[in-house]
Amino acid sequence: MYDVVLLTLGSERDAPGGGCGGGDACCGGAPEATGKPAGPPDGQRCETPRVPVLACADALTARGARVETVVARSDAEVDGVLARLDAPARPDGLTWPDPDSKTRLVVAVASDAQLRAVVRRLVRRYAPPPSRRPAELAGDRTVPDLPPVGVLPLDPARGGPHRDLAAQLGLPRDPAAVAAAVLDGGVRRLDLLRNDGGSVTLDGALLGAADEAGRPLHWRGRVEVDDAVLSDGADPILACAIGNAGGYATLDSLPLLTAPDPADGRVEVAVAVPVPTRPRLGRKKKIRYEVRRARGRAVAVIPRDERVPFLDDGVEGELSRKRSWWTEPGAWAVFTG
Numbered sequence: 001m002y003d004v005v006l007l008t009l010g011s012e013r014d015a016p017g018g019g020c021g022g023g024d025a026c027c028g029g030a031p032e033a034t035g036k037p038a039g040p041p042d043g044q045r046c047e048t049p050r051v052p053v054l055a056c057a058d059a060l061t062a063r064g065a066r067v068e069t070v071v072a073r074s075d076a077e078v079d080g081v082l083a084r085l086d087a088p089a090r091p092d093g094l095t096w097p098d099p100d101s102k103t104r105l106v107v108a109v110a111s112d113a114q115l116r117a118v119v120r121r122l123v124r125r126y127a128p129p130p131s132r133r134p135a136e137l138a139g140d141r142t143v144p145d146l147p148p149v150g151v152l153p154l155d156p157a158r159g160g161p162h163r164d165l166a167a168q169l170g171l172p173r174d175p176a177a178v179a180a181a182v183l184d185g186g187v188r189r190l191d192l193l194r195n196d197g198g199s200v201t202l203d204g205a206l207l208g209a210a211d212e213a214g215r216p217l218h219w220r221g222r223v224e225v226d227d228a229v230l231s232d233g234a235d236p237i238l239a240c241a242i243g244n245a246g247g248y249a250t251l252d253s254l255p256l257l258t259a260p261d262p263a264d265g266r267v268e269v270a271v272a273v274p275v276p277t278r279p280r281l282g283r284k285k286k287i288r289y290e291v292r293r294a295r296g297r298a299v300a301v302i303p304r305d306e307r308v309p310f311l312d313d314g315v316e317g318e319l320s321r322k323r324s325w326w327t328e329p330g331a332w333a334v335f336t337g
Helices: 050-061 075-084 112-128 164-170 175-186
Strands: 003-009 064-074 103-109 147-152 187-195 204-207 219-224 228-233 239-243 267-276 287-296 300-301 308-312 315-319 322-336
Touching: 003 050, 003 075, 003 112, 050 064, 050 103, 050 147, 064 075, 075 103, 075 112, 103 112, 103 175, 112 147, 112 187, 112 315, 112 322, 147 164, 147 175, 219 267, 228 267, 228 287, 239 300, 267 300, 267 322, 287 300
Parallel strands: 003 064, 003 103, 103 147, 147 322
Antiparallel strands: 187 322, 204 239, 204 308, 219 228, 219 300, 239 267, 267 287, 300 322, 308 315
């Protein structure tokens, strides 16, 4: 039978060096560049296991699993849990995941940012340095197959209009169903976006913002997808969506991404550019938005403005220099029902 670790992420307020995730506050995700704490949803604290965690633990125990609940309040505590997924020592000294491990991990998440924080630590643990790249690592990957993760959503409402990643993937939300998926379900491998800022993206990123009145704040930057140039930096941009999945497929009623697929080995990118239309006699000039799209293995954004606000898996940040994302096909995985 399996050993199951039920991991809940604690608040950065209890960690002297900041929250777990290296810039992602564990409860809800702190901004990457602004330094403003986002805090847990609705002011909740998650240092004590919540009811869905206890219910999932009971369901796992009833099936004969040995269950441990852990509340991690720092990267080091998360890493201590992930170490249980390690393979035996290798001759080359690399830390590697054990594909035959009898330990299974369930992450209780109040937001996609919390799930990202754990996957980010998995990448940091198992990604080999370029100088020690092993022969068995696929040519289109910089990380091995990461261990599958069970996802226990803590907020049922996020399966509705908010469409968190668990909802997009059709993962179970009921604690008993999550337990069944971890013990009996299949494994679905998914693409991962890494970036040169040292982080990862599971769902997507949206670059751009609006003022307090809701008016869009246009910005300029060069956006490239492989060899395709969506903006050369001269156009005012309403928004740029970088999609692994579909969380940022639309902006208000404007369609951005058409068919984001988190398992096709490609990233879909869309840039919305305002285009003035010629007014008819006696009518005001109107603005329509031209959406330019491309799919590829990698995307680079070079801002021309000093700072460009963005959301990445729900985490706020500001882009002030070039940022590149690239696809790691099938690098991470979830247990499915």
